[in-house]
Amino acid sequence: MDGKQVWRDRLRQRMLKLSPRRRRGLGRAIRGRLAKVIRGLGPKRIFAFAATFGEPDLWPLYRKLLRRRTDIAFPKVAGGRMTFHVIRSVDGLRPGTYRILEPVRGRRAGRPRRNDLILVPCLGVDSKGWRLGHGGGYFDRWLSSSGTGIRLGVAFHVQVARNIPHTSRDERLDGVVTDRGVFWFSARQK
Numbered sequence: 230m231d232g233k234q235v236w237r238d239r240l241r242q243r244m245l246k247l248s249p250r251r252r253r254g255l256g257r258a259i260r261g262r263l264a265k266v267i268r269g270l271g272p273k274r275i276f277a278f279a280a281t282f283g284e285p286d287l288w289p290l291y292r293k294l295l296r297r298r299t300d301i302a303f304p305k306v307a308g309g310r311m312t313f314h315v316i317r318s319v320d321g322l323r324p325g326t327y328r329i330l331e332p333v334r335g336r337r338a339g340r341p342r343r344n345d346l347i348l349v350p351c352l353g354v355d356s357k358g359w360r361l362g363h364g365g366g367y368f369d370r371w372l373s374s375s376g377t378g379i380r381l382g383v384a385f386h387v388q389v390a391r392n393i394p395h396t397s398r399d400e401r402l403d404g405v406v407t408d409r410g411v412f413w414f415s416a417r418q419k
């Protein structure tokens with residue numbers, strides 16, 4: 230087993246230990262902090278992700294943003310690649326690859342621009358912004374070709390570790406929002 234796999238198991242265990250009640254409370258705290266970041270940054274568009282089982286529940290926040298006509302794009306996986314599509318309502322999402330909710334229609338969002346906020350799901354994130362995903366490398370591939378945008382990880386605080394192994398293929402985050410706060414790793418966000 231490689232170093233990343235050891236960390237994936239460790240972090241999954243930490244997440245599974247959170248009771249549903251605690252998870253809901255922490256999810257609420259994350260949404261509150263994220264809403265504040267969004268108000269502060271005022272991104273043109275948000276590249277979001279559909280939480281899968283165990284991940285922080287961001288749906289109430291997404292619904293609120295959609296009601297305010299914020300442009301939100303969700304990822305869709307096809308042929309091993311991810312593309313983002315803008316949706317108007319969460320009804321425009323259906324279970325797709327890996328049973329994760331994906332946009333069924335909606336125009337392609339294209340590449341993020343400088344003032345766009347990219348929310349990145351994390352199984353783990355370390356003190357320098359290196360991220361561990363579920364092992365598909367989808368976000369690394371997409372981020373490496375997407376260039377710009379503010380890359381903000383979303384995670385429970387128990388998923389933050391001092392040092393997580395990474396390779397030259399891994400893409401770093403600019404910051405992470407957890408139930409305890411928002412932490413910026415890069416100098417360009419403060």
Ligand SMILES: Nc1ncnc2c1ncn2[C@@H]1O[C@H](COP(=O)(O)OP(=O)(O)O)[C@@H](O)[C@H]1O
Nearest residue numbers: 233361362363364365366367369370373398399
């Ligand atoms: N830009 C890329 N081009 C090609 N393969 C990539 C790229 N980024 C990541 N990968 C590959 O995807 C696989 C999974 O990546 P990994 O970082 O372990 O997963 P995750 O980021 O989901 O934790 C690895 O074999 C990795 O080399």
Ligand SMILES: [Mg+2]
Nearest residue numbers: 362366369399
């Ligand atoms: Mg990776």
